[in-house]
Amino acid sequence: MAAGTQQQKQGIFAAHQIAALARDGAILPLTPFAADQIQPASLDLRLGRRAWRMRASFLPGGKSLGDAIKRHALHEINLSAGAVLETNCVYLAELSESLALPKDISAAANPKSSTGRIDVFTRVIADRARGFDTIEPGYSGPLYAEISPRTFPILARENSRLSQIRFRRGNTKLDGAGHAALHAREKLVSNANPDFAGGIPVSIDLSGFEGGLVGYRAKRHTGLIDVDRTASCDAADFWEPIFSRGGGELVLDPGEFYILASKEAVRVPPDHAAEMTPFDPLVGEFRVHYAGFFDPGFGAEEAGGAGARAVLEVRSHDVPFILQDGQAVGWLVYERMMETPHNLYGARLGSNYQAQGLKLSKHFRTPR
Structure with missing residues (x-):
């Protein structure tokens, strides 16, 4: 070029x-x-x-x-x-x-x-x-x-x-109208009527995945995680599974760390990238998603990612807090790519989290 x-x-x-x-x-x-x-x-x-x-x-x-x-x-x-x-x-x-x-x-x-x-x-x-x-x-x-x-x-x-x-x-982020137009073209999330005020809203899924699993809570006083080794740790040694009890609620204990997933399937089209940003801090004393970049092709059917959820890292601060099924917890803010990447996020690149549901990091062997 x-x-x-x-x-x-x-x-x-x-x-x-x-x-x-x-x-x-x-x-x-x-x-x-x-x-x-x-x-x-x-x-x-x-x-x-x-x-x-x-x-x-x-x-x-x-x-x-x-x-x-x-x-x-x-x-x-x-x-x-x-x-x-x-x-x-x-x-x-x-x-x-x-x-x-x-x-x-x-x-x-x-x-x-x-x-x-x-x-x-x-x-x-x-x-x-x-x-x-x-x-x-x-x-x-x-x-x-x-x-x-x-x-x-x-x-x-x-x-x-x-x-x-x-x-x-330059200024790459879409405004509300830009998000609405892109969603009309690409269907960025699976819910029917998203609010585009701050991007694309993402909510929490506490209804339960396979077997009623809704998430994981980290254990304390565990062993060591080698950040460069894939599937080297037994998930049961580090995580406590959390199952739905039918009420659609989860009490977050202060200072504890949780892995949950979005209710919506998320799509990032090839000509855009996205970033997760916090929802309105006035809705509760909790923090969602430390790692916020979503690459072009994440969740895209053409890249083998149809139905991919956003996995959410959640921590409550200071006081116990009750999360409810469907509660909005973050925004996906989309940005224009200068050019479409030659290779999209997905299996061709060996991407770890394409087509994910509720998934722990690559360091853990998949729980059975």
């Missing part, structure tokens, strides 16, 4: 355009990308060799992250051979990818789906940043990941991938 042509387009960068950004020097990896590192509309970020156990979470707020590490780090950790990151601790890790973005390109980061589903709170920080997970247009410098396992201790190492980043040019 000629540079002049690309500059006239606005939208989320597709995989082949992310590769072009790297070739042009806007993304600077320490080592060449892994074969599956570029996703249809995002780039997986790899942990670097060094991490630090921090005294507390922080934002640099216009100051150098290097200076902040010197002031607030308790000790340095070498990730080259792997290291255990303990629960309720805050770590800062350098990332293998740095940026030298053009002035008209910005970026946003998010935990990967597998990261959110094991309750690892992860945020990307740019040098001198005043906000998490937000990379300003024209940013040039290193990237770091703040990592805080909440429920399970994890084993991570250099090149582990906990976060992902999207690149965009």
Whole structure:
């Protein structure tokens, strides 16, 4: 693609355009990308060799992250051979990818789906940043990941991938009318009359899946999860299944972590991407979905994903809270792609969560 042509387009960068950004020097990896590192509309970020156990979470707020590490780090950790990151601790890790973005390109980061589903709170920080997970247009410098396992201790190492980043040019998000028009064309969710005020509403399913299963609650004091190993853990050692009792309600215990699923089947058409955002915070003291990126093709029939649900990571804060079947818990906000990816999210890419119902992270063997 000629540079002049690309500059006239606005939208989320597709995989082949992310590769072009790297070739042009806007993304600077320490080592060449892994074969599956570029996703249809995002780039997986790899942990670097060094991490630090921090005294507390922080934002640099216009100051150098290097200076902040010197002031607030308790000790340095070498990730080259792997290291255990303990629960309720805050770590800062350098990332293998740095940026030298053009002035008209910005970026946003998010935990990967597998990261959110094991309750690892992860945020990307740019040098001198005043906000998490937000990379300003024209940013040039290193990237770091703040990592805080909440429920399970994890084993991570250099090149582990906990976060992902999207690149965009221009105003890419749809407004209410844009969501309504796209839903009329594509039927983004399976419910009949969605409200488009903040995107596409997503509600909770407590009616029960196969066998009456409605979700999972994380156990405490479990073993270790190696973030790079698939199907390495027995789900029964880490999760307590929750079954419907016919009332359509679930009491969330404060501080506990739950995996639930949306009532709606969700579709992301090939020429759009989506992100889960919190519903109105006034509806209750709970947080839904740490990992919010949905790639083009998620839930799309042409990519083998018909009927895919949004899996929701849920935590109640401060007080017990009663969730009700069908209660709205989040918005799916859609954004225009600059170009349609050559490969969509799905089986062809080995995507872990296409056509999912209620599904734990890839680290767990499927409960029987």
